[in-house]
Amino acid sequence: MTGPLITEQEQPAASRLPLPILAAALVALAALCLVRHVWVLPGLFGLALVLPYLVSARIATAPARGLLRLLLFSLALLAAFQPHALAQDELVNVRWSNLFGYLCAAEIVVQAWSRRPHTLLLFLLPCGVLLAAGNTYDSPWIQRIAPLFILCLTPGFRWYRPRPAVRPQRAVLLTGVLLLATLGLGFAVNIAVLRYQVALNAWGAQVMPVASRGNLGISLAPVLGRRSGPQGSSERVLRLDGSRSIYYLRGMAFDTYHQGHWTPTLLERSIQIIPRHTPKFGFGSVQLHIAKLAPLNDLLFTPLATGDISTGSAINWSPDYGGPLLGSASKVMSYGILLTTPGLPSIWPAPTPDRRAQMLEVPAEIDPGIIQLARQIGGNASSPQMKVQKVVQYLLTNYHYSASIDPGSGDPVSNFLLMRKSADCEYFASAATILLRCLGVPTRYVVGYYAHEFDLGSSMVVRQRDAHAWVEAWVDGDGWKTIEATPAGGRPDARRDTLPSRRQYLKAWLQDTRQAINSRLRHLRPWLLAIIPAGLLLYLLLLGWRLLRQRRRRRDMAFHALPADRRLASAAMRFAAWLARAGAPCPPGIPWQEHLARLEADLPAEARAFVQAYNGARFGPAQRDDDLMALSTLLAKLENTPLSRPQ
Amino acid sequence: MDTLTLPSLQQLEDNLNGIIRGKADVVRLVLVTLLAGGHALLEDVPGTGKTTLAKALARSIDGVFRRIQFTPDLLPADITGSSVYRPLDGSFEFHEGPVFANVLLADEINRTSPRTQSALLEVMNEKQVTVEGQRRMLPEPFFVIATQNPSEFQGTYPLPESQLDRFAGCLTLGYPELADEMEIIHSRNERDPLDTLPLAVTCADILTLQAEIRRVRVDRAVTEYALRLVAATRADPRVRLPVSPRGSLILYRCAQAFAYLAGRNFVLPEDIRALALPTLAHRIHLHAKARYGGILPAHVLEEALETVPVPR
16 A cells, blocks of 8 residues: 555544634524514524534635625615514614624625634624614613623634634633623623613614604604504503403603694603602502503503502603603503592693693694684584584594505695595594694693403403504593594404414413512512522532533543542542652653653652552452542552652 | 462463573563464564474463474465375375464465465464365464564565554564573573473463453553554554554453453553554554654654553
8 A cells, every 4th residue: 555544634624603603693693583573584594604514515715705795695685675564763774774784694604604714704793783683772682682692702702813822821811801801891781771771762862863663652752654554563561450441541642733743752841750659559459550561661551540650669750741651760560550539530630721722722734624624523512522522423434544644745634634534543633633622622642552452360461553542632620531533443452363372372471470570579679689690690600610620521531631430530630749749740641650660769669559559449340449448548648758859 | 359360371471481581571472462362473583482482382281383484385285284185095185284283383474475475364364274165173272473584585575564464463582681591501401491391271271261361351441542542553644554453452452461461350551551562563554754764663653652641
């Protein structure tokens, strides 16, 4: 046989993404799926990232990679500009942020299939994908996924070596310090964003002229604009316990209309603080108990006939504008409502003269035909109640509900009333407000939830699609009245789907269980709560240390270093240490017996006796406790014998 | 029971040491090869006691001893035997060849043609002879001591690698020390010590011992150590042909026999180290560049022995 033998070990192995980078990229893609509700392209990208672990083929040449890049970028371009049914709060235009995320994901795929991926890009690109997914500051998924992303990405730093490798011990120390620093920074950023998210949101709303929509279908600054279909999902947002009745749960009321916008916004209102007060009722006797099932903002949704409210903490509110009620920054998750009784009036006061005047103002941009129409509808009504009845009847009879709206040019309410004659509840409520103002009835526009769905027991459940708009009118001597001006077909209860599936029930049960646990935990003292995460962190650290130790031990036990029996391993390590102290460390390639025979130094006789006994115990058929005791005795003698270093 | 020591084995070893003076390590290796069920190749100059060793071994185990002096004109049938025509009854009678022995000395095996070499090596491997379609088993135990002169090259047919691989160990007796040589001369002054060699073990005992040795415990770490030594030869870029799995197996068996002869029922890494050179060196073949650079297979093994960590 001539020529060198080439073994398989000599051929270079196909490069693969480091596992932490792959995990981080998959987590970022998952974030994109969950926030943007897009599945196909991120799923394909994820699959393309995993496949290199199964096949060894790679794209070797630059032109081929360029071609792949072109193909994937084209797909990204096509997918990014698809119309989205849901529009959420966003920092930049959702299509551009999607495109950015898809392009980053496409480049990760190209790198994964390259022979030599660019290390720095492998760290930056998953961050780009996550940034694109985090374009909205309102999604709860980012709050959960961002720490996971950091945890996945951080261990990947050991593969990033921009400089020649330092000494192994120092590299381990540096990696550990970097890991801790990154973890700490990630947690600090996450906690800071969570704690100050209200302030950040407010700052964002000031800085960016974006019509901010409230959480989950509630608009905190309503705009009568274009609509492209029913909005809202079946995700639960509130649960009501204690009373089974239809409720209009008001969120915010607006009394100023201008060119399709209802104001004042939240920032334009003066907020007063209701100190934490002793409720007039015990928690068990509340008539209506409302639990938040989704991370809404701090609005407390209450019926109009609210006599008192209890959250267990201070409440902010703006009574002049009819609300809203705001929980404290610690996110009130549940609260109790005492409904009005003859002896307990509503918390909402009568309008002040200024507010009353505002609630009667018909904006200048309203078409004069509207005023004429209003007089035509209810001009001869004798009482405010009659006017309300006539206006509502007129709207229900002559207008119909439509989820697809084109406001046209000019004032949207005027166009709706005079030309289009089909729109959604926001338009109906706005139109009713304007018409009643024309008839001299002080009214305001209200957004909130329409609670109509009965759940098990005495519960009611409110879903995102139950977001609704209606009117509140002030009737002298009678107080505030809720006015429903939307046709029945346009009300949330008319659009109700079939009963939820078993999976949805299971998801709801899990949500409720979590809510109950959270509620119980909220009553615990902070230091008690801190024990749980601290204990968990400590446990994880101990587990990680133990796994590392076992892995090292297993690696050593796999071959050359230590026996499986811990007592023998301990004896071996002690003897090796003794030899080192005696100035005769044994090289790893020499057995002890041979090493002792080679030594010129006069080592104690116990050393040879130990080696003989150890060999018998280590390699012999069975270990006996007597053998181990003898080893231990010999070791003790050796360790207690003064050493004379060999020449 | 921690040790397995038979007085007869000690007697056997003493017999051989009494004949071959000053070569206790080689004698032990020959016994190891015998007890491991292998065959030995003695590569040595003439007159160092190869034939004497083989005779002494045969007499100590009460076995049949045969010697084949290989020459270039030797035929395979001269080794295995052949059928001879009997004119009296017109039949063929098989005459056994010299391989039908317990201890066979194949002297200067490299002086015969490759055809004859392969005939012997086939017999060594299968321990049977097939002549004219009839299979004849060789007696047991069957132990071959082959010799070759490392200094003569003219008119020789060096054993190819695949046939060298069949020998369990390649040993060298070498010249004795002055004192030992003196002892040799004095011991043969009056009579041949082979004539008074007492019987140590029987052939049946050898077979029993060969079976017994397979029960000697080899810890997994020791086995892995042996395999890593072998793997080191395969990874060495200077090696053209490294140790084969047959070599690993022979090393394993010889280690068991070595431990048994040392009075242990378990193998130590030291045993592997002691047997690595005798059992593996002749299986390693280097590239021409390494050979001309003065590298020997033993150097490769010694490097492996120094670098491969020993289990503790």
